[in-house]
Each structure stands twice: as structure tokens, then as C-alpha cells.
Amino acid sequence: MAKVLMKGNEAIAEAAINAGCLYYFGYPITPQTEISEYMAKRMPKVGGLCLQAESEIAAINMVLGASSGGTRAMTSSSSPGISLKSEGVSYLVGSDLPAVIVNVQRGGPGLGGIQPSQADYYQATKAYGHGDMHLIVLAPSTVQEMASLTGEAFDLADIYRTPVILLADGAIGQMMEPVDFSARTPRELPEKDWATRGHGGSRKHNIINSLYMNPEDLERTVEERYVRYRKIEAEEVKYDTFMTDDADIVCVAFGITARICHTAVTMARAKGIKAGLIRPITLWPFPNDAINTLADTAKAFLSVELSMGQMVTDVKLACGCRRPVDFYGRTGGVIPNPADVAKKLEAMASELGLRS
């Protein structure tokens, strides 16, 4: 299939439709409203539904309803709207329902700003909802990945019966790049025999529920879910590396920041600093083993984020604090230039005595 030039937000919407998503529930907020706009145009043409809900909370609960019926459903928002959805997300988890939730992050806290941010990392990876839970968190770094990881998100959600977060940012959402929608091969999916579909009395009815009055029953369902989480951690970690083989300093970055680091690494290399980059594609599960292995050869890590430093703690945990883990970031919607990151790498190289 020929490549098309598209905004990241539009690529998410088209990829969702390609993945068979028939229900999109949204509420407009910058910088992701193009998803709603695109869905409103396209969904009626493919026999699906795009509905602008009365609020983000309504939208996430509509996703819960649609998913209960066994259909693919999605919602999207940006940081403040994402917070509103958190109760519904926990209910989705507690009900073992697949769903795709897109967060095209903007600056926070509060209404914050409308420019790109990655400050919802903790929220997405640690505590998007109450209770013992994890979510699979995917972090696209190109418009192509906005498309392919959206398809992957739907598959993962169905395979593991869990909501999946696509954690993007305003820059990737707004930028255009060529994208090829035929690039991904869909995965083999389990039957949705749990769905509350009409069946003409042919089987016992299914119940979708997240309430357990008996603690032992609840403990058992949570433990069963954690068996799935262990499987996800073992089988679904995704990451990418760039020039890490001989790297003394390894940048760790995702989304738009990974691209800035990619250029910064090239700039640092031109100055004789052996820099490299590892880019987590799954933020949960985090590429702990890959980072720990890099700690055998690297002398230090640099976590680069559009926040005050969140993923940096996971990098420290991943390498068991065997190496110094430094941080560089801008927040509030400010994007650093590659030269800023390269300067930080130079300073680190001097501190580590790596410069001749």
C-alpha cells in the first residue's frame, strides 16, 4: 500500500478503524481533537459509531459498555481529560475488559497548557486507577508507530483482556509523516466467549462485573490477573536501540523525546562521545532486562523526558543503581533542542572523565 502523509492523531484514528474498532467515544481537547474529527467523518462510512459524549467520564463508561458486548472500542483524550477517565479505567480492569485509551499528553498539572508533555508517565505506568492493577502502556515515537501501535494495542487488549494505553504526546499527535497502514500483521486472537452478546438461550448468560463482596473471591480474581501480568512482562516487552553496542552513556527516552535524543546522540558522537539510545516502546512492561544488560557495558545512563523526571526512577530500578542515572528534561510544554541534550551528554562525559 502507498504511503500517505498524515498527522499522528489521524493515523491513530485510521489505524483503529483498520483494526476493526467500531465504537469511538470522545470529548474534544487539544492536542488530540483530530482523532474525534477523523472518527466523525469515517466511522459512519464503515458502519461504526463515533459519539461525542457529554464528558470524558461518560465516554470511558460507554467504552466499558461497548467492550462488554465484545466489540472493539476506543476513547481518546489529553492529560486533564485522561484524569477524569481514571475511575472507568479501573472498572475496565476489574471487569477484565479490553479497551484502547489514547492519551496525547499536554502540560500539567491542572488544565496546564496545550503544548507537548510526557508528565503523565507515572499516571500511565503506576496508578491510572485504584486497586492492584497494571495497564499495558505503548509509547509511539513516529506517525508510523501511531498507526502500528494502535493496531497492536487492540490486539494486546483482546489477548490479555486488559485496557491498553497509547501514551503519545502533542508533538507526535500534531506532526505529519508518511505512514503505511499495511505495515502490521494482526495477531491471532482468542474467542470472546465472555462477552454479553445475545445467544438465543444457547448457553449460560455471561456477567461482566467488578464487585466482589467476598474477599477470597476478589483475591482470586486479582491473583489470576497478575498471572496474566507476569506473562505480559515475559512476552510483550518492546524497545529499540541506537548505537548502544559501544556506548559509554546511554540515553533512555520515549516518544518525541527519543527522536530528539536520536539526533543528540549523533551530535555527541561527532564530538567523540560514545553515546547511545534505548527507546522503550512498552513503558509497562518496562524493558528492565535490556537496560540491566546495557549497565554491564555502559558507564552511565541519561533519562530524557518532557517532565521533571519520572521514568528516571524506573531506569534506576532497571539497572539496580549499578550505574549513575542522570536526568535531563523540560516541562510545561517546552521541548528541548537536540543541542541541549548533546550539551548535557558533553557535561556528563567530562564528569565521568570520558573526554580526552
Added chain:
Amino acid sequence: MAKTTNILIAGFGGQGVLFAGKALAKMAMHNGLHVTWLPSYGPEMRGGAANCSVIISDDEIGSPLVPEPDILIALNIPSFDKFEPHVKSGGMIFVDSAMVDKKSARADVEAHYIPASRLASEEGLAGLANVIVLGHLLRVTGLFDYDAFLADLVSGIPASRSALVEGNTKALRIGFEY
């Protein structure tokens, strides 16, 4: 070494800044090149400052930001003032001289002045000053083949709006021949 062109287009919202960038990006994609198009976003549609960064490369593109453009297109005074100092040494500036009553003082860049918005209103091509500047850029830089670019530019226009094909064709020609 990869050949990469960093382009920054800046002006008021409504001057077709984002459209001009998209036209370049689309052409680059159709030529099999790597390309990124990154807009400023926010209140631009209501007349604020708008700009977009376009990177065209024969290699994979890392950062889509253009802090130091090889080519700057400045369509108003605030954009000229803000970005002219950041153009790479040896780079080029294209200025809508009907909007910007200033000359670049830099000796290390090549500045081209075209009164695009005046030419557009004289020819009844309101809103197509951006395309006039693109036409001029094509001739000066040879970035893309003129005929291929024109075909690409008008290819997305539906038959029901054929007047736009005529307008864009005329605007691109005026800029190219200026």
C-alpha cells in the same frame, strides 16, 4: 553523509503557512524521501503566529524540530524578526516583501524578496501568496521539479472546486517567473 534540508515557514494564521509546508512535505514523500512536518499549534487559526517545520532527508529523521533552518520562509515581520537570526550560515531566506518592509543584514545568507501578497491581490489570487512564494522557491533552489510539484499541488483538489486548480497553477507560475 545524508542530505537533509531543514525548512521553517512562518507567518500569521490564515496565510497558508501550514499548507505550504504540507505541499513541500507531500512532494518529498512522493519522491521517496523521508519527511517530517511539525506545526506550531494553539490559537493560530485566530490570527496569531503560525509556523511549521519541514525536514526533508534521504535518511531517517530523528528530531523533527528545526531550530536552525537551511531555508526560512518569512511571511510577516514578527516571523522575520524572530527567525532570521537563526538561519544557518549559507542558508536562504524567502521574504514576502509586501508584508515585510525589511532586508536581512546578514552577509552569510542568501535572501530573496518577492512581494507575494501584493502580486496575489493584483492577480485576484487572494490567499495564494504562499503558493507564489513556493513557486519562487522552486526556481531559486531547484528543490523539486516544477511540473511534478504543480501536479502534486493540484492533485488533491476535487473536480467540484476546479477554480482552485486554476488559481494555484497561476500562483505557482507567477512566483516561478518572478
